[in-house]
Structures are given as structure tokens and as C-alpha cells.
Amino acid sequence: MDDVGKVVNPLIVEGQVHGGLAQGIAQALYEGATYDENGTLTTGTFADYLLPSAADLPHFDTDRTETPATTNPLGVKGVGEAGTIASTPAVVNSVLDATRHLGVSDIEMPLTPMRVWAAVHSGQSAAGGGLGSIDASGGAR
Amino acid sequence: MTTHYEVDRSPLIAEHARLIGAATATVADPQVRHRGTFGGALAHADPAGDLLAPALAVEAEMVIAGPDGRRTVPAAEFFVDYFTTALAADEILVEIRLPKLTGWGAHYEKFNRVAQAWSIVAVGAAVRVEGDTIAQARVGLTNMASTPVRATAVENALVGQPATVESIRAAAEHAAEGTSPGTDSNADADYRQHLARVLTGRALVAAAGG
Structure with missing residues (x-):
């Protein structure tokens, strides 16, 4: 949900929001630049530095209110990266909420499958419950 | 070709x-x-x-x-x-x-982070079920060593067992035995061995079911 002021071209606004959502989700789950001990970039190709494609992303239902800006004659505001801002914390916080009962309080971005797995397992040893309890009860406590 | x-x-x-x-x-x-x-x-x-x-x-x-x-x-x-x-x-x-494995169920379970990426780990399973029993099983592991790996411990644990989720999951616990996976930015060796066990269970359940 955004408010970009007076919408001049709805298709471009929609595209900007979709792209922003993808970028924000990618920061949460995929994109991360890493370096080795010599300072050499180890994520120098798109096989290592992951970008999601449409196949990796959900369907987006977007909406907007339209409150004209009062500081310019067109009533327009910026839409560039509007979807980016909230999507990163939304994804990260949802993962943390889903794993909180397992003793997880933080996971470094990007939230790779291995990092989530490691966090759940370290939370398991700290909390004394964890995955074993999920398997035994057939669902999260 | x-x-x-x-x-x-x-x-x-x-x-x-x-x-x-x-x-x-x-x-x-x-x-x-x-x-x-x-x-x-x-x-x-x-x-x-x-x-x-x-x-x-x-x-x-x-x-x-x-x-x-x-x-x-x-x-x-x-x-x-x-x-x-x-x-x-x-x-x-x-x-x-390719030998004919006619009538066998098969499934390839692949794990990667984005579509079209290389497998971080993947498991191929083929199973021949007779009645309610697993008569033969073949399991191959992708990216768990410098070469593909045959999960023979899993295969041996399956033969003669009932074709149930429980017996398959128990056999799949052997999936990482004898593997020597590498570590890279996607996965440490430990995580790959965890994936091998989980994906082997999924692949076998799917293969035995169809």
C-alpha cells in the first residue's frame, strides 16, 4: 500500500512497486556481497550473488491511496523503490516470528536456508525444545 | 547427440x-x-x-x-x-x-535457492514396490562429494521394508553416510548432510507413491 500522490502513469507506478518489492525481498533472502580474507569478492557472478526472478517471487496484490502533494503543481510524489522499504523488514520479521518459539531472536540477512536452519538448531539447544518437539507433536507448539 | x-x-x-x-x-x-x-x-x-x-x-x-x-x-x-x-x-x-527399470516409481528432489540455479543438494530415487513392500531401491546423491554418490546404506535399509513414510524416513537417516560434501557460500558440509537426509526421505516417499 503506497501513496505516490497524483498518479500520472499507472502502469509505471505498478512496475516500480513490483520492482521495489522484489528488491526488498531479495535483500532479505538472497542478495549478499561477501569477501575472502584477501579482500577478493567471492560473489562476483550471478551464480553466487543471487537475484530472484519472477519464478522465485509471490504474486503481488498492490493498492494505493492518492493524496496529491501540495508542493508542486502536478501533485506528484516519488514512487522509485517505494515497495522496497517495507518488504525487507516484513520478510525478516515474519521469519523471526515463525521461529521465535524455537528460541530464535535474530538471523543475519540474507536469510539463507542454511542460516535459518542453523539459527533454529542453536535455538533448539538453548531452549531445549525445538525441531524435535515439532516432529513429535506434528505441529508447532 | x-x-x-x-x-x-x-x-x-x-x-x-x-x-x-x-x-x-x-x-x-x-x-x-x-x-x-x-x-x-x-x-x-x-x-x-x-x-x-x-x-x-x-x-x-x-x-x-x-x-x-x-x-x-x-x-x-x-x-x-x-x-x-x-x-x-x-x-x-x-x-x-540405461537398464530398463520398468514399473519402478521415481522422483528427483532438488534443492536450490532460486529457480534455474545449480543444485545445492539433490536426490534421485527409484523404487520398485511389490504389494506393500519395497523390493528394490536405488538412491543417488547430487553434489555430496566430488563425484555423484550412491546412497547404498539407504538402499540396503529399505529392501524388504514396508513402503511406509515411517520406514522410508528411518532409512533416509543413513543418506549422508559415506559422503564428503564441500562447503561454499550456499551451504556448509553439515548443512548439505542434513539436506541429503531430508531430501532422500522426500524423494523416496514420492517415488514409492507413484
Whole structure:
């Protein structure tokens, strides 16, 4: 949900929001630049530095209110990266909420499958419950 | 040369070599599957490639041609190391022979982070169920060592067992035995071994179910 002021071209606004959502989700789950001990970039190709494609992303239902800006004659505001801002914390916080009962309080971005797995397992040893309890009860406590 | 697309669409593969077909359908994207070939993928021998472990599991045979004629090498001896096969510098792979596993269920379970990426770990499973019992099982692991790995401990634990989720999950706990996976930015060795156990369970359940 955004408010970009007076919408001049709805298709471009929609595209900007979709792209922003993808970028924000990618920061949460995929994109991360890493370096080795010599300072050499180890994520120098798109096989290592992951970008999601449409196949990796959900369907987006977007909406907007339209409150004209009062500081310019067109009533327009910026839409560039509007979807980016909230999507990163939304994804990260949802993962943390889903794993909180397992003793997880933080996971470094990007939230790779291995990092989530490691966090759940370290939370398991700290909390004394964890995955074993999920398997035994057939669902999260 | 047989493209992945041809393998994917072959009625013979669908009837007699379902595991090869299932793995082929997951290779890269449609454009690549129209240009890349089954033999090329095996000769390239990337341990993250999706066709090596299924070829090993179904006991494919490689027919190799060179200056001294032809020789046949079983898959278990064909894959030697990272990107290294039994092919000599003056030899080429001319034929892949697949045993008929007619009536077997098969499934290829692939784990990666984004669509079309290489497998972080993947598992190919083929199962022959007689009544309610697992009569035969084949399991191959992708990217769990410098070569594809046959999960023989899992296979041995399955034969004669009831075709249930419980017995399959118990057998799948052996999936990481004998593996020596590498560590990279996607996964440490420990995590790969965890994935091997989980994905083996999923692949076998799917294979036994159909």
C-alpha cells in the first residue's frame, strides 16, 4: 500500500512497486556481497550473488491511496523503490516470528536456508525444545 | 547427440527410465534443455549437475569410442573426480545405455535457492514396490562429494521394508553416510548432510507413491 500522490502513469507506478518489492525481498533472502580474507569478492557472478526472478517471487496484490502533494503543481510524489522499504523488514520479521518459539531472536540477512536452519538448531539447544518437539507433536507448539 | 528436451519427451524414457526423465526435467531452463545434451552433461561431470547421480543410481553404462575402438564403462567407474571422467583425452562418449527399470516409481528432489540455479543438494530415487513392500531401491546423491554418490546404506535399509513414510524416513537417516560434501557460500558440509537426509526421505516417499 503506497501513496505516490497524483498518479500520472499507472502502469509505471505498478512496475516500480513490483520492482521495489522484489528488491526488498531479495535483500532479505538472497542478495549478499561477501569477501575472502584477501579482500577478493567471492560473489562476483550471478551464480553466487543471487537475484530472484519472477519464478522465485509471490504474486503481488498492490493498492494505493492518492493524496496529491501540495508542493508542486502536478501533485506528484516519488514512487522509485517505494515497495522496497517495507518488504525487507516484513520478510525478516515474519521469519523471526515463525521461529521465535524455537528460541530464535535474530538471523543475519540474507536469510539463507542454511542460516535459518542453523539459527533454529542453536535455538533448539538453548531452549531445549525445538525441531524435535515439532516432529513429535506434528505441529508447532 | 540427444538433447535434454529429447530425453524429457521420450516415451521410452518415460516408460523405462523415469528417474532420468525426472532429473532431466529439472535441468536449467527450456532454452538450455533444447541445446544441452545428456551425454555432454555426463562427460562434463560437474558434481552439481543433475544427471550424474541418477545415471549412477540406475547403473547406466557409458560406451566410449577412441583410437583403439570402443569400450564400455559402468557409471560407478565413469565419474572419477570434479569435472573428471574415465574418458581419455582422445576419447569421446558415444552412447549411454540405461537398464530398463520398468514399473519402478521415481522422483528427483532438488534443492536450490532460486529457480534455474545449480543444485545445492539433490536426490534421485527409484523404487520398485511389490504389494506393500519395497523390493528394490536405488538412491543417488547430487553434489555430496566430488563425484555423484550412491546412497547404498539407504538402499540396503529399505529392501524388504514396508513402503511406509515411517520406514522410508528411518532409512533416509543413513543418506549422508559415506559422503564428503564441500562447503561454499550456499551451504556448509553439515548443512548439505542434513539436506541429503531430508531430501532422500522426500524423494523416496514420492517415488514409492507413484
